[in-house]
Amino acid sequence: MILCLAADRVPPNIMRKNAYNFSELEPKWRKYWEESGLFRVQADSAKQKFYCLVMFPYPSGTLHVGHARNYVIGDVVVRYKLMRGFNVFSPMGWDSFGLPAENAAIKEKIPPAEYTSKNIAAMKEQLLVWGTGYDWTSEITASGPDYYKWTQWVFLKLYEKGLAYKKKAFVNWCPSCSTVLANEQVLEGRCERCDNAVTQKDLEQWFFKITDYAQRLLDDLQQLEHWPERVKLMQRNWIGRSEGAMVEFMIEGKDIPLPCFTTRPDTLFGATFMALAPEHPVIETFIDALAEGDPKRDEILEFVEKARNESIIERSAAGAPKEGIFTGHYVINPVNNDRVQLWIANYVLMEYGTGAVMSVPAHDQRDFEFARQYGLPVRVVIQPEGEAIDPDTMKEAFTGDGVQVNSGQFDGLPNSEAKGEITKYLKKDNRGERSVNYKLRDWLISRQRYWGAPIPIVYCEKCGTVPVPEDELPVVLPDIKNFGSAKGSPLAREENFVNTKCPKCGGEARRETDTMDTFVDSSWYYLRYLSPRDDKRAFDSGVVNRWLPVDQYIGGVEHAILHLLYSRFITKVLHDLGFVDFQEPFQNLFTQGMIIKGGAKMSKSKGNVVSTESIIERYGVDSLRLYLLFIGPPERDAEWTDRSVVGGFRFLKRLWQKVASHADELKGVKRWEGDVGSLPDDSRGIYRATNRVIKEVTKDIEGSWHFNTAIAAVMELFNEVEKFEPGDAVSRQVLRHSLESMALLLSPFVPHICEEMWERLGNEPGIFEREWPSYDHGAVEEEQLEIVLQINGKVRSRLTVSPDTGEDEIKAMALEDEKIKGFLNGKKVVKIISVPRKLVNIVVK
RNA sequence: GCGAGGGUGGCGGAACUGGCAGACGCGCUAGAUUUAGGAUCUAGUGGGUAAACCCCGUGGGGGUUCGAAUCCCCCCUCUCGCACCA
Numbered sequence: 001m002i003l004c005l006a007a008d009r010v011p012p013n014i015m016r017k018n019a020y021n022f023s024e025l026e027p028k029w030r031k032y033w034e035e036s037g038l039f040r041v042q043a044d045s046a047k048q049k050f051y052c053l054v055m056f057p058y059p060s061g062t063l064h065v066g067h068a069r070n071y072v073i074g075d076v077v078v079r080y081k082l083m084r085g086f087n088v089f090s091p092m093g094w095d096s097f098g099l100p101a102e103n104a105a106i107k108e109k110i111p112p113a114e115y116t117s118k119n120i121a122a123m124k125e126q127l128l129v130w131g132t133g134y135d136w137t138s139e140i141t142a143s144g145p146d147y148y149k150w151t152q153w154v155f156l157k158l159y160e161k162g163l164a165y166k167k168k169a170f171v172n173w174c175p176s177c178s179t180v181l182a183n184e185q186v187l188e189g190r191c192e193r194c195d196n197a198v199t200q201k202d203l204e205q206w207f208f209k210i211t212d213y214a215q216r217l218l219d220d221l222q223q224l225e226h227w228p229e230r231v232k233l234m235q236r237n238w239i240g241r242s243e244g245a246m247v248e249f250m251i252e253g254k255d256i257p258l259p260c261f262t263t264r265p266d267t268l269f270g271a272t273f274m275a276l277a278p279e280h281p282v283i284e285t286f287i288d289a290l291a292e293g294d295p296k297r298d299e300i301l302e303f304v305e306k307a308r309n310e311s312i313i314e315r316s317a318a319g320a321p322k323e324g325i326f327t328g329h330y331v332i333n334p335v336n337n338d339r340v341q342l343w344i345a346n347y348v349l350m351e352y353g354t355g356a357v358m359s360v361p362a363h364d365q366r367d368f369e370f371a372r373q374y375g376l377p378v379r380v381v382i383q384p385e386g387e388a389i390d391p392d393t394m395k396e397a398f399t400g401d402g403v404q405v406n407s408g409q410f411d412g413l414p415n416s417e418a419k420g421e422i423t424k425y426l427k428k429d430n431r432g433e434r435s436v437n438y439k440l441r442d443w444l445i446s447r448q449r450y451w452g453a454p455i456p457i458v459y460c461e462k463c464g465t466v467p468v469p470e471d472e473l474p475v476v477l478p479d480i481k482n483f484g485s486a487k488g489s490p491l492a493r494e495e496n497f498v499n500t501k502c503p504k505c506g507g508e509a510r511r512e513t514d515t516m517d518t519f520v521d522s523s524w525y526y527l528r529y530l531s532p533r534d535d536k537r538a539f540d541s542g543v544v545n546r547w548l549p550v551d552q553y554i555g556g557v558e559h560a561i562l563h564l565l566y567s568r569f570i571t572k573v574l575h576d577l578g579f580v581d582f583q584e585p586f587q588n589l590f591t592q593g594m595i596i597k598g599g600a601k602m603s604k605s606k607g608n609v610v611s612t613e614s615i616i617e618r619y620g621v622d623s624l625r626l627y628l629l630f631i632g633p634p635e636r637d638a639e640w641t642d643r644s645v646v647g648g649f650r651f652l653k654r655l656w657q658k659v660a661s662h663a664d665e666l667k668g669v670k671r672w673e674g675d676v677g678s679l680p681d682d683s684r685g686i687y688r689a690t691n692r693v694i695k696e697v698t699k700d701i702e703g704s705w706h707f708n709t710a711i712a713a714v715m716e717l718f719n720e721v722e723k724f725e726p727g728d729a730v731s732r733q734v735l736r737h738s739l740e741s742m743a744l745l746l747s748p749f750v751p752h753i754c755e756e757m758w759e760r761l762g763n764e765p766g767i768f769e770r771e772w773p774s775y776d777h778g779a780v781e782e783e784q785l786e787i788v789l790q791i792n793g794k795v796r797s798r799l800t801v802s803p804d805t806g807e808d809e810i811k812a813m814a815l816e817d818e819k820i821k822g823f824l825n826g827k828k829v830v831k832i833i834s835v836p837r838k839l840v841n842i843v844v845k
Numbered sequence: 846g847c848g849a850g851g852g853u854g855g856c857g858g859a860a861c862u863g864g865c866a867g868a869c870g871c872g873c874u875a876g877a878u879u880u881a882g883g884a885u886c887u888a889g890u891g892g893g894u895a896a897a898c899c900c901c902g903u904g905g906g907g908g909u910u911c912g913a914a915u916c917c918c919c920c921c922u923c924u925c926g927c928a929c930c931a
Contacts, residue, residue, distance in 0.1 A: 352930045647870045712869035788865050793912035843911045
């Protein structure tokens with residue numbers, strides 16, 4: 001629109017021919033890529049493979065510029081690798097099971113399948129318009145029976161291996177989504193999806209035994225050299241390995257052992273009480289032992305009930321008040337036979353360790369606070385060197401290193417040594433041993449929701465829990481009408497679904513009505529892409545072993561723990577089962593930054609989304625892409641500014657004008673490939689600058705994806721080239737070389753315009769089948785060096801010399817420089833520092 | 846509280862292993878062209894200053910160095926992750 005107006009004053013014939021008509025040329029080239037099969041992977045190719053994977057999206061509806069940035073970053077890599085001669089595999093699919101579709105069904109009465117496919121169509125259209133290149137022949141949809149059949153197969157494999165199991169446990173419950181959640185899906189005590197407070201429920205649920213793999217998931221992080229440190233650190237912390245000892249206390253007079261985990265066996269002599277989590281099972285026996293109506297019984301019951309009902313937020317809030325109650329029982333400290341009180345305390349977590357902790361107030365801050373609050377004894381067993389801590393006057397726990405005191409035969413040992421010694425001592429009597437504990441808990445995969453893969457399990461009165469045989473998969477998700485958020489899973493209300501025959505005995509049986517967490521779907525999808533239509537197996541091991549690990553994975557940091565940990569786990573399981581050869585699915589991981597607007601992440605719920613449509617309409621896709629890549633380094637968050645998009649557009653338009661206006665005279669000429677030295681001055685400058693920029697852009701892309709500086713370098717070059725008007729044959733060759741190089745260098749970023757420019761310059765269409773440009777090594781050297789002259793580190797003058805000028809010669813020239821002489825006046829030269837090719841610093845007094 | 850990453854013009858951001866701070870772009874100012882413009886072109890644009898080749902400037906303070914945005918120490922601040930993990 002603007003262009004037509006802007007071009008008003010240009011004669012119409014030239015205008016039509018030379019206008020940057022992006023709305024015409026962009027679809028033209030997208031069609032060309034599709035028809036030429038540019039992004040279709042080559043089945044048999046001698047070329048080296050490159051599996052470039054971007055995290056497949058949840059089909060939420062329409063995508064905004066923040067999403068566009070993610071996919072464009074991936075597309076740059078794909079196009080660059082193509083030009084580098086790789087056999088690139090770049091698939092795309094849909095993580096299409098999940099709650100929003102079901103909520104839409106409840107609210108708007110649209111069936112989830114319909115809602116989902118509508119969104120997929122809209123998003124696919126956007127991805128196509130953005131020019132992001134995928135091999136659409138391998139598209140997958142997680143909610144399709146041909147996919148979730150194999151998600152169910154993965155479940156069965158884990159079940160066979162004993163890695164999928166059902167247990168009753170206190171689990172996270174989101175009342176608003178009316179489903180349980182994995183630990184990873186609870187953020188600050190709130191549901192990851194809907195932000196409502198999560199409560200605890202004692203339910204029987206399906207779990208994947210990820211804890212069996214805790215150590216390997218931790219160890220193998222070391223192999224992931226090309227993962228961001230930040231992500232590896234987050235996983236390390238989440239796995240949360242602690243070394244220590246398991247120590248067995250005995251309940252006095254009951255002969256009931258009460259093991260507890262501690263990282264500080266060196267403080268065992270200082271244990272002055274013991275604390276149980278309110279959920280600890282032994283508490284029931286205490287309550288049962290007390291007569292009905294006993295006030296102590298009521299007191300304990302009340303305390304336990306209250307603590308159990310506290311939401312995770314209340315219980316885990318920083319500085320939450322510590323509360324507890326004495327059980328009336330005592331336990332015996334195995335190391336010194338001390339009789340200490342057994343308490344129930346709200347700060348003890350059932351999920352970690354054994355749900356019982358030995359409390360050492362002198363050396364643990366939590367225990368200290370608790371002890372002071374309830375008047376429990378404090379005993380110092382470690383004294384820091386040169387200090388004497390007094391248990392009566394200390395203001396906080398001492399957690400540092402020191403020497404053992406009040407610790408029997410261990411007195412005098414440094415506490416670091418006592419750790420091992422005391423553990424050994426316990427081991428002798430079988431009262432304790434070395435132990436490792438992890439924060440990681442098993443992955444809760446049951447969801448009481450409809451829009452997910454049904455768990456392929458049948459319950460038979462006779463045979464018990466029976467897995468659905470592989471040849472009966474998929475357990476099809478039935479079409480249902482009633483999504484109301486009443487109690488239980490919607491599937492549980494479908495009699496036709498629930499009632500079935502036992503696969504083993506053929507008798508009456510009931511189906512499992514929970515579906516799987518959608519993270520199960522996404523934990524193996526990168527394997528399915530390689531044989532998406534195979535109806536005989538989940539994936540082809542041979543093919544998968546050739547293509548995996550993924551060479552480049554690209555996605556948001558928000559998946560640093562959830563998806564990336566689960567995928568690593570499932571890969572290891574499949575490895576152990578002999579299905580794949582590799583143990584880590586993703587060799588390189590790139591986590592891109594978010595687009596921020598008005599200080600917040602761009603999102604529908606924040607109401608700060610910028611849609612791509614209006615920008616594309618006004619400036620074209622290439623301008624949008626250019627801006628998204630130019631906005632900053634791709635791994636960093638970036639603030640969106642509407643008006644800045646125009647900068648990229650102006651640049652492209654100017655570049656276009658230059659190419660279009662010279663296309664005719666350049667068509668027949670060869671690009672310059674001769675010797676730099678033989679070029680006349682102005683052409684030589686352009687030629688050298690072009691070669692330098694080829695080198696620079698290549699380095700920026702290869703290194704750490706500094707697309708912003710790569711683009712800046714081409715802009716800078718063009719600012720020179722734009723002024724260059726060729727007068728003779730040689731200068732036309734040089735101009736052609738320069739314009740062609742720029743088209744090649746920019747093509748991964750702004751592919752449409754580059755294809756068009758490439759063709760206009762008289763080349764065969766298909767710039768991505770061309771090689772990435774190389775540079776003339778003899779032409780990247782500067783002809784003249786500018787030497788900075790400093791006095792005491794301050795720039796005072798400059799010198800232009802040829803690169804072969806000797807160091808002494810430069811020093812002499814520096815001292816002769818007029819401006820320098822002025823500064824030297826009356827001062828004494830102490831020394832002269834010279835940095836070759838860069839500067840001379842004269843130190844004076 | 847613990848851990849990680851940031852803080853550079855009006856804005857987004859450049860600055861390779863310490864060596865010209867502010868590339869490139871947005872915006873802004875002046876001029877040209879234009880009846881109009883989210884159009885185009887030219888010049889300028891960190892602050893001080895009439896102006897500069899002068900002085901000051903990379904969150905603050907100290908240090909190392911001929912020379913520090915960059916290295917060291919202390920502090921402030923923002924973002925993210927974890928958070929009573931025994």
